[in-house]
Amino acid sequence: MRRFWLLFAQTVTVCLGILFIVATLRPDWLDRTPVPQASAPAQPSAGPSAAPATAGLPASYAQAVARAAPAVVNVYTTKQIREPISPLLNDPELSRLLRGLPGFTRKREATALGSGVIVRPDGYILTNYHVIEAADAIEVALNDGREARAKLVGADPESDLAVLKIDLEGLSSITFNGTHDMQVGDVVLAIGNPFGVGQTTTMGIVSALGRNRLGINIYENFIQTDAAINPGNSGGALIDTHGRLVGINTAIYSETGGSLGIGFAIPSMAAQTILEQIITTGHVTRGWLGVEPQDITADLAKAFGLDSRDGVIVAGVLRGGPAARAGLRVGDIVLKLNDEPVVDTIRFLNQIARLTPQSKAEIQVLRAGKKASFSVQVGARPPLQLGARRP
Template identity: 70%
Template sequence: MRRLWLLFTQAVTVCLGILFIVATLRPDWLHSSPPDASTAPAASSSVASPDVRQGEVSYAKAVALAAPAVVNVYTSKHINVPIVPLPNDPELNRLFRDIPGFSRRKQSTNLGSGVIVRGDGYILTNYHVIEAADAIEVALSDGRQTRAKLVGADPESDLAVLKIDLPNLAVMTFNGEHQVRIGDVVLAIGNPFGVGQTTTMGIVSALGRNRLGINIYENFIQTDAAINPGNSGGALIDTTGRLVGINTAIYSETGGSLGIGFAIPAQAAHTIMDQIIQTGTVTRGWLGIEPQDITPELARAFGLKREDGVIIASVFKNGPAWRAGIRVGDIVLQLNDQQVEDAIGFLNQIAPLPPGKEVSLQIMRDGKKQDIAVKIGSRPRIRKP
């Protein structure tokens, strides 16, 4: 037994010595060569993936799959401009634009991007791209151009749905149940500055961005993929070519990309699009209240141990909350046993609820907690597209 042990230890020592010599003199012998392209299994035609060749990564397959579904959107509208230059006063300019003889009609053009998401010609874009447009033109990546019809829009989320009538359209696939994660590689496709279709790359920098003052309902994907004017309404895709967001806005003091762009998540855009196609509008739950965040000062004044919840700053007369007995100064702590964190989160909790559904609000009034049943109403439209 002792002899066998000695033989084993000597063999291990010799092998380690050989391994050390090879690793020092010929380290390339220890690395397997990349598989030959002719023997590698073919990728699925429906799902693209990054190409890895000789240590280089390419997203050409994802772009080739998604780019044909991204279109350029051109809009035109006529506006009244003063004949004589006026001081930089918006109110004075607006007054003189409406006075006959002091203004003239001028055609204004705008450009943006859109994404074909259905084979029957439905296109998702941003509301601000087509806002107040007299005519909308769409140019496809294959060179075809056509007029587009506005199906409907949702200014509160800055989304709009267009319709074109052309055959053989390339369609982009939504990312479905695949969750976007911080750190995922994403590609932005659009028409920045009107130079033509352009693809940029970055990562998902953050999720759930709100309080930006862009829309009423905000739940943005933040990315550092370069997004510039003209990219609005374009596609944010993952490395398999699926749609993860609609590019909407940038944070910039110069008008150019500073590495902070925002996109509407694809799932939210899909839900809004379906409602617009079916009914021509978007229905959101509404209580008829204006919530306000609870500051540390308010928490101390009301004797709250935490700063969660919202305080009711105003109540719309004869609205759902008014009829249920909610009053200014009430503090909302929970909605259907779900904690209310802040005003933005509270509005986002209410919005998906169907009108007519009864919910329970836990409020604090005069230092005492109580539950109040409220029937959800339908949020009135603030402005029309």
């Protein structure tokens, strides 16, 4: 009996050892899950969570790039500049004394590069104003290898946009994104000519919307993206995954001159409005009230006894301007414009810009602790002269 018990124990030990080895080295041998038959199709799940994690995400953005890339062009500008004949003459005082002498300066041709977007098949191109600012000649190179001299139709330095025109046949134009609202997290692609290496596409997401107070333009409402934008990308296209234009690449935040993942683009809807005005009239018309607004700081709110910092303080009123004629004074706190709340100076300037010149605007202010309303006849904002220094 003892012999049989030892034989049984040894057999069990050997079997357990074999099972352990198989489970460690070839666990698939122990998988007895039945394979579904081809004649029995799987039934779709009624719940939305049953969809695979990658459903709806494209494996490639090649189609979007193929639609938009032919409309993105390289912009090359040249201008003549005068410089001292010797670096030793760069001293401001010496330059002032010798500027009138013959042979003191010499002409030099400076070149710059950027990008642009063909927005109409008849040759109209959107780009940044700072790309073509003070240029004597503008050349455009298309994606298909053709080149053409471009004519400046008009520019809007306050939004940093300009419209060019070329005369070529068979041009591919980009499609605006229409009424589609961008959201933080949307995938976007930036197309341009960074560092002059040729047309390049980079990918990222929308990092933020409505960025302002950057000191780049007077009117700021930028799309922020982490798609790589570098020098030479200015004026290029920011597109969605369908190849539609959502913005004009304009600026980057960088301490080195290269991309740090913070780029800014002018929204396409704003750019389209400016484009149509420039093509129609040659310039952009904005509303104007003739006031200098100032944000309400915590100290000012305390001094005026305000419960909120919403609104703006009128820090200056132009004599004879629309606001002055309506009766607004320095120290008034603007609360509403046409029943739309006023939050800060940036939004207030944008609210005024949307007003139609010669129309009537209702302004609600707080004066000496009491609310008052004024009817103002909106004027037209004087245009910033081309070549003037941007803020």
